[in-house]
Amino acid sequence: MNILNSKFDTPYHTAPFSKIKNEDYMPAFLKAIEKARAEIDAITLSNEAPTFENTIEALDFSGEELDRLSSIFFNLNSAETNDEIQKIAQEVSPLLSEFGNDITLNEDLFKRVKSVYDQKSDLDLTTEQRTLLDKKYKSFSRNGANLSEEKKTRLREIDKTLSKLKLQFGENILAETNTYEMHLTNENDLAGLPEGAKEAAQQLAESKDKTGWLITLDYPSYIPFMTYADNRELRKELAIAAGAKAFKGDELDNQDNVLQIAKLRYERANLLGYKTHAHFVLEERMAKTPETVERFLNELLEKAKPAAVKEFANLEQFAKDLDGIDRLEKWDGSYYSEKLKQKLFSLDDEQLKPYFKLENVIDGVFTIAERLFDLKFEEIDTIDKYHEDVLTYKVTDTKGNLVSIFYADFFPRPGKRNGAWMTVYKPQYIKNGVNDRPHISNVCNFTKPTKSKPSLLTFNEVTTLFHEFGHGLHGMLANTTYPSLSGTSVFWDFVELPSQILENWCYEKEALELFATHYETGEVIPMELIKKIKASATFHEGMQTLRQISFGLLDMSWHGQDPTSITNVKAHELEAFANTKLYPDVKENCMSTSFSHIFQGGYSSGYYSYKWAEVLDADAFEYFLEEGVFNKDVAEKFKDYVLSQGGTDDPMTLYKRFRGQEPRPDALLKRAGLIAK
Numbered sequence: 001m002n003i004l005n006s007k008f009d010t011p012y013h014t015a016p017f018s019k020i021k022n023e024d025y026m027p028a029f030l031k032a033i034e035k036a037r038a039e040i041d042a043i044t045l046s047n048e049a050p051t052f053e054n055t056i057e058a059l060d061f062s063g064e065e066l067d068r069l070s071s072i073f074f075n076l077n078s079a080e081t082n083d084e085i086q087k088i089a090q091e092v093s094p095l096l097s098e099f100g101n102d103i104t105l106n107e108d109l110f111k112r113v114k115s116v117y118d119q120k121s122d123l124d125l126t127t128e129q130r131t132l133l134d135k136k137y138k139s140f141s142r143n144g145a146n147l148s149e150e151k152k153t154r155l156r157e158i159d160k161t162l163s164k165l166k167l168q169f170g171e172n173i174l175a176e177t178n179t180y181e182m183h184l185t186n187e188n189d190l191a192g193l194p195e196g197a198k199e200a201a202q203q204l205a206e207s208k209d210k211t212g213w214l215i216t217l218d219y220p221s222y223i224p225f226m227t228y229a230d231n232r233e234l235r236k237e238l239a240i241a242a243g244a245k246a247f248k249g250d251e252l253d254n255q256d257n258v259l260q261i262a263k264l265r266y267e268r269a270n271l272l273g274y275k276t277h278a279h280f281v282l283e284e285r286m287a288k289t290p291e292t293v294e295r296f297l298n299e300l301l302e303k304a305k306p307a308a309v310k311e312f313a314n315l316e317q318f319a320k321d322l323d324g325i326d327r328l329e330k331w332d333g334s335y336y337s338e339k340l341k342q343k344l345f346s347l348d349d350e351q352l353k354p355y356f357k358l359e360n361v362i363d364g365v366f367t368i369a370e371r372l373f374d375l376k377f378e379e380i381d382t383i384d385k386y387h388e389d390v391l392t393y394k395v396t397d398t399k400g401n402l403v404s405i406f407y408a409d410f411f412p413r414p415g416k417r418n419g420a421w422m423t424v425y426k427p428q429y430i431k432n433g434v435n436d437r438p439h440i441s442n443v444c445n446f447t448k449p450t451k452s453k454p455s456l457l458t459f460n461e462v463t464t465l466f467h468e469f470g471h472g473l474h475g476m477l478a479n480t481t482y483p484s485l486s487g488t489s490v491f492w493d494f495v496e497l498p499s500q501i502l503e504n505w506c507y508e509k510e511a512l513e514l515f516a517t518h519y520e521t522g523e524v525i526p527m528e529l530i531k532k533i534k535a536s537a538t539f540h541e542g543m544q545t546l547r548q549i550s551f552g553l554l555d556m557s558w559h560g561q562d563p564t565s566i567t568n569v570k571a572h573e574l575e576a577f578a579n580t581k582l583y584p585d586v587k588e589n590c591m592s593t594s595f596s597h598i599f600q601g602g603y604s605s606g607y608y609s610y611k612w613a614e615v616l617d618a619d620a621f622e623y624f625l626e627e628g629v630f631n632k633d634v635a636e637k638f639k640d641y642v643l644s645q646g647g648t649d650d651p652m653t654l655y656k657r658f659r660g661q662e663p664r665p666d667a668l669l670k671r672a673g674l675i676a677k
């Protein structure tokens with residue numbers, strides 16, 4: 001018997017990592033897909049009339065073995081992979097997407113789902129059940145299940161063309177990025193660059209059998225040059241090259257792709273009965289409508305603009321005093337900002353790191369979770385790990401009931417991808433009256449301890465740990481019936497609230513005193529340092545905010561209205577940027593032709609959500625600030641109305657239950673120093 005297809009006979013039914021062999025995966029996937037198909041068939045072939053239980057609920061609980069297996073496999077493919085695993089991933093991914101499509105396009109299944117959906121006002125459903133029904137129905141209708149055959153055919157055509165155009169869009173940018181290089185042979189031209197960046201530029205030149213130094217449009221090369229290089233002419237050359245990507249009228253130009261993508265998305269939305277692409281996308285977001293997003297961005301713009309204009313004027317003056325620059329251009333922004341920042345706050349990582357020993361930070365975040373949410377973390381060694389570096393915990397409530405299993409995997413190694421993330425090995429759900437608790441994991445890439453020094457985190461790493469732990473709490477405290485609504489399965493402009501709010505405790509004296517002590521002397525971090533961290537974190541926040549808003553407005557200008565009459569990409573863009581512009585326009589440059597987030601990735605009509613999430617977390621944390629950062633009542637509300645609820649209800653409803661009112665941008669603007677406290 002393949003261990004991956006059997007019930008896990010392990011403590012808490014945790015994954016038996018040490019017993020899984022790579023050759024188990026493929027047969028296990030085939031078997032699990034077969035089982036999941038049989039579960040779907042059992043629904044569609046039933047002789048009983050469709051009911052919520054025999055159709056919607058049965059559908060949500062179907063494929064459990066496949067989900068469990070996919071979680072284990074793909075989590076390991078991110079955290080502990082090798083060539084063999086990657087090869088299996090290549091083989092299994094198409095099988096999984098085929099299985100997914102077979103469900104979405106299953107007409108018999110849709111008929112039953114629709115039949116329940118059409119009776120929904122007569123059914124006595126809980127809020128969670130209504131949400132589930134809605135979600136299941138829309139997973140079909142938003143893919144065209146209600147359309148006539150003719151329209152369905154057109155929809156498939158559009159989808160095919162769109163995926164080709166998006167691919168082409170990305171390939172053009174990649175080709176543009178890869179073909180450009182700035183070859184420097186005079187060391188003076190690199191003046192200002194940190195040693196590391198210079199070395200990297202030299203190595204790059206060497207690797208291409210060139211003398212001197214190479215600068216490219218790849219971020220690790222581009223960003224340091226724009227931030228530190230003293231040579232203004234070269235910064236200008238590089239900035240213009242970056243801004244002109246896929247906008248040169250040659251075969252790599254993306255203008256036509258942009259126009260076509262916008263128009264096809266619009267047509268697709270119309271076909272499905274939505275006014276615009278943004279209406280289609282935002283239906284499944286907390287913001288709900290393009291009107292709300294535009295109002296949100298414009299309100300923020302109105303409040304942030306005065307600060308941004310002032311910061312810009314100061315920066316221009318600074319550049320003038322320092323180097324006699326008369327007019328600040330786009331290629332001057334990062335350079336003089338960095339110089340000004342250095343002048344105002346001399347703050348470096350090495351100063352802070354001794355106060356953030358990893359073990360202390362972990363204890364700190366656990367203590368904070370205990371004080372806020374009554375959680376107890378106990379390290380256990382009775383469950384399997386996929387690598388010896390992984391820490392395993394049993395999380396319980398005050399009565400000793402199991403809340404969650406928690407894995408923490410903090411150090412880099414070959415086979416782990418970059419970055420930090422939270423993930424789930426098993427979601428929480430309630431089945432046959434039993435509340436089955438989740439298995440949650442945090443994966444990061446922090447500095448490893450050495451023989452002589454423990455792992456000391458940069459402040460950025462500390463906030464990352466808190467951030468991922470916040471997502472972790474969302475998973476651990478889940479308390480819903482249906483697995484697809486559990487934990488972090490929420491609209492994506494809501495999912496960053498639990499993670500971002502937790503970062504706020506990293507700046508609070510009461511919280512820092514719990515864990516930010518010097519690893520050698522035991523001294524608590526001086527408040528002066530914290531003040532500096534806070535001030536530098538919001539440095540040039542006005543200009544940063546304006547920049548984010550400008551991207552959000554550009555996104556909405558392409559997707560929130562009828563784009564069929566747009567013919568000139570650059571002219572359209574200038575109009576969208578009219579209210580957010582600080583720097584003079586560069587005529588050779590265009591943003592849209594390389595705006596991968598919205599034309600290639602999944603952020604179309606979603607760019608606003610970066611700021612939206614910040615508004616949410618600042619507004620929610622303000623409630624704690626009003627009542628006390630460890631106030632039990634506020635914490636309990638946050639647990640009961642947000643963390644435990646997953647996607648069971650409309651996020652705005654959940655939020656208002658917690659906060660007593662809709663989120664307002666004032667707290668964010670205050671935190672950012674853009675309006676008075």
Ligand SMILES: [Zn+2]
Binds near residue numbers: 471
């Ligand atoms: Zn996050």
